[in-house]
Amino acid sequence: xxxxxxxxxxxxxxxxxxxxxxxxxxxxxxxxxxxxxxxxxxxxxxxxxxxxxxxxxxxxxxxxxxxxxxxxxxxxxxxxxxxxxxxxxxxxxxxxxxxxxxxxxxxxxxxxxxxxxxxxxxxxxxxxxxxxxxxxxxxxxxxxxxxxxxxxxxxxxxxxxxxxxxxxxxxxxxxxxxxxxxxxxxxxxxxxxxxxxxxxxxxxxxxxxxxxxxxxxxxxxxxxxxxxxxxxxxxxxxxxxxxxxxxxxxxxxxxxxxxxxxxxxxxxxxxxxxxxxxxxxxxxxxxxxxxxxxxxxxxxxxxxxxxxxxxxxxxxxxxxxxxxxxxxxxx
Numbered sequence: 001x002x003x004x005x006x007x008x009x010x011x012x013x014x015x016x017x018x019x020x021x022x023x024x025x026x027x028x029x030x031x032x033x034x035x036x037x038x039x040x041x042x043x044x045x046x047x048x049x050x051x052x053x054x055x056x057x058x059x060x061x062x063x064x065x066x067x068x069x070x071x072x073x074x075x076x077x078x079x080x081x082x083x084x085x086x087x088x089x090x091x092x093x094x095x096x097x098x099x100x101x102x103x104x105x106x107x108x109x110x111x112x113x114x115x116x117x118x119x120x121x122x123x124x125x126x127x128x129x130x131x132x133x134x135x136x137x138x139x140x141x142x143x144x145x146x147x148x149x150x151x152x153x154x155x156x157x158x159x160x161x162x163x164x165x166x167x168x169x170x171x172x173x174x175x176x177x178x179x180x181x182x183x184x185x186x187x188x189x190x191x192x193x194x195x196x197x198x199x200x201x202x203x204x205x206x207x208x209x210x211x212x213x214x215x216x217x218x219x220x221x222x223x224x225x226x227x228x229x230x231x232x233x234x235x236x237x238x239x240x241x242x243x244x245x246x247x248x249x250x251x252x253x254x255x256x257x258x259x260x261x262x263x264x265x266x267x268x269x270x271x272x273x274x275x276x277x278x279x280x281x282x283x284x285x286x287x288x289x290x291x292x293x294x295x296x297x298x299x300x301x302x303x304x305x306x307x308x309x310x311x312x313x314x315x316x317x318x319x320x321x322x323x324x325x326x327x328x329x330x331x
Contacts, residue, residue, distance in 0.1 A: 010039035011046060011054045030109045031136070109135060117146035125151065129158035132201070133193045141204035152209075153216035156202065160217070160228055162193025195224065199231035211316075233311065235304040236266045238273075245320040246276040252310045255281075259288045261303040263295050 013021040013036065025033055108116050108131070120128050120143075132140040132155065144152050202210040210232070218225035238246065250258075250273070262270055262285075270289075274282040314320045 006035050006039045007043075008054045008057065009036050010043055011051060012058055014040055014043060015051055015055060109139065113139065113142035114146055117143045121147060121151070125154045126158050128155050129162055129193065133159060133162065133197055137197075137200045138204045140201045144201065145205065145209065149212060150216070153213045156198050156213050156228075157217045157220070157224070159193050159201065160195045160198035160224055162197075195227045196231050199228045202228065203232050230305075230308075233308065235261065235308060236269055238311070239266065239269050241320060243276050245314075246273060248314055248319050249307070249311055250276060252314065253307055255285065255288070257303050257306060259285065259292055260295055260300055261307050262289060263292070263300050264297070265304075 013024060016024070025036075028036070108119075111119075116139075120131055123131075128151075132143060135143070144155060147155065202213060205213070214225050214229055217228065238249070241249070258273070262273070274285060277285065311320070
């Protein structure tokens, strides 16, 4: 939901009244409630024209909606099973079709990071890791930041080496924080955790805290530390850099290197890079990309990794910011 959608939703809910708005909120997730609630709090006044426009838009959207299938539950079940297979679909179906249970870990999503950290900090690090992989990555990062450095690194290490959670382990976890997933008997293995999850959480850490965690993990498992580092900021994540950051990277990268690296890049990333070059340089890069023949995937990945090394160096020097948080992020 974009910013305009959030404001329109806030206007609509305020126009509907407290009773109806409260019923709508029951069907929203934690982040949606927070964003819309903040927007409502800021709407001290709004024009009658704005209210009428939002109501007209809502009426038009509602008018376009109709019954698409006779049995929606069965339709959702069939689609998920065909798309994800029995195991992965089984992990989701009960939660979707029976309504989201807000007990156990689900309830943690509605709590602030300090409260959650106080609740779980005395649990075994493996239990903490099993809990954090169920939460949104940014919330998990905020919770980790409340822990001492040693515990923080220990938990991230366990997240990175967690390749799944067996149903019996989930049931044991439920004894601590109630029920996590419904229908656990049908789940062979919930694919949670791993180095990618650890990297995604660390991406939100920012500052020097993520580097400290990586170095602590490197002491016990250098290969794992590098694997996490490689996934913390991928080549397509260059899209997250602002124009100043892109320009700083371009000053450090050779054109031939860039041409090869962009062969399999996201089209939006290509365009962002071209926008941050001079007209002449952009035209030359376009021509090179069009004229360049097939390139081995391994060669493309090698050049992308070289550019990412440059990105990390620039980040360490403070010239660019690639973290999702932290005091050093550019504004």
